[in-house]
């Protein structure tokens with residue numbers, strides 16, 4: 058543009074009668090001004106870059122009740138997309154798996170003692186829950202063990218007594234955060250505020266308002282362990298970095314010695330543990346007391362020989378199946394290939410795993426902001442919450458799902474519901490546990506996996522349709538068993554691509570429903 062036609066030209070033109078020294082001074086001044094201006098431009102550019110990066114960052118929040126499978130879902134993500142970190146961390150799960158095994162054995166010993174002592178099942182006075190199907194005969198609960206059998210069982214107690222010490226050592230190793238959770242430790246909350254909505258606390262069927270047989274049984278079995286945050290892993294991995302003080306190194310050496318001692322005691326008890334688990338009388342007692350160890354978190358009783366060996370190193374599958382309760386919120390970052398290009402470009406995903414028990418749910422809310430997707434695992438229709446034996450797990454999940462779906466803060470967030478632990482669901486139905494005893498609306502429909510899953514899916518789908526305000530929000534419902542890493546990898550990939558065929562996909566309220 059010719060200078061004359063520029064309306065600003067005369068305002069920026071140097072004075073016509075400028076002396077050489079004035080010109081020099083002006084140039085210096087202009088250079089300084091340009092320097093300041095460039096610095097401001099650079100700052101703006103950097104801020105823009107950060108903003109863009111934040112926009113490019115995919116935030117995923119794992120929500121749901123305790124034991125539903127959030128951390129296990131996270132493990133699947135890490136196994137698939139953060140293999141290096143996973144491998145580096147794998148060995149540190151050894152103590153967790155050893156503790157899972159030891160606690161299973163100790164819970165069996167506790168059950169045997171209850172039987173030897175002729176302790177009746179606590180639930181028997183709960184006549185209201187008498188319609189829960191049982192394989193055994195209720196009137197037959199008092200101990201009918203012969204003197205020889207009692208002696209034999211007591212021998213297990215004696216021979217496996219070193220495991221109490223191992224349990225203590227492992228808990229010590231896993232940090233001060235390891236603590237017992239008893240069913241009334243965490244007071245029930247009558248409501249949970251999720252942004253603008255209240256968590257509609259649903260009363261479960263009155264028949265199941267009584268402490269369920271299961272929850273009481275868990276009390277006999279012993280409580281699970283709790284590990285706070287990442288402390289134990291920080292200790293194990295970061296503790297070995299150079300620059301650590303001598304004092305820390307000394308304590309790590311002590312820890313190594315303790316690890317060795319734990320492994321040796323476990324190896325020494327290996328045969329007895331196996332004999333206990335395979336003993337027909339023990340199996341009969343567990344059956345009579347309706348304890349199915351296979352359905353418990355951290356089940357490793359079929360792997361005793363391998364896990365109780367001195368040289369044991371966890372496999373991928375062991376880590377996925379191990380149980381470590383989450384307290385607080387843990388953040389993980391993974392890099393995922395961009396699904397829409399073959400450029401090899403990776404996007405950063407940040408995944409938040411939260412503790413699911415009731416008192417921890419308030420800590421979820423700050424993480425709702427800017428979250429791209431929520432993965433919400435649901436599990437178990439016939440159990441009550443560990444922290445509140447009066448609340449049926451399915452009812453609790455339904456209430457939570459409603460609260461999450463209707464939260465105004467989450468209207469732009471993609472919702473992914475995992476109807477999880479389908480393997481356990483299948484086993485329970487096959488073993489004759491009647492779904493309709495826990496979910497009355499189910500009525501006289503067949504007690505088979507396909508109609509039961511269809512029913513649960515419909516319940517969650519209908520809630521999503523009814524309570525979604527933003528009609529553009531995507532909601533997916535998958536059936537999963539997230540301990541099956543192969544199948545879960547397929548689900549994660551299909552979810553990443555937004556494939557419809559493997560899930561129920563809801564895009565708007567207008568989608569038809571059966572109910």
Ligand SMILES: Nc1nc2c(ncn2[C@@H]2O[C@H](COP(=O)(O)OP(=O)(O)OP(=O)(O)O)[C@@H](O)[C@H]2O)c(=O)[nH]1
Nearest residue numbers: 124125126127128129355378380383413478538539
């Ligand atoms: N059989 C089976 N077990 C599962 C499945 N999903 C999770 N589990 C087991 O259930 C237990 C609990 O799972 P977690 O992932 O720790 O549960 P969570 O939701 O993170 O629980 P909190 O941390 O207490 O909130 C673990 O021992 C898992 O191995 C599944 O699909 N099938």
Ligand SMILES: [Mg+2]
Nearest residue numbers: 127128382383
């Ligand atoms: Mg967890």
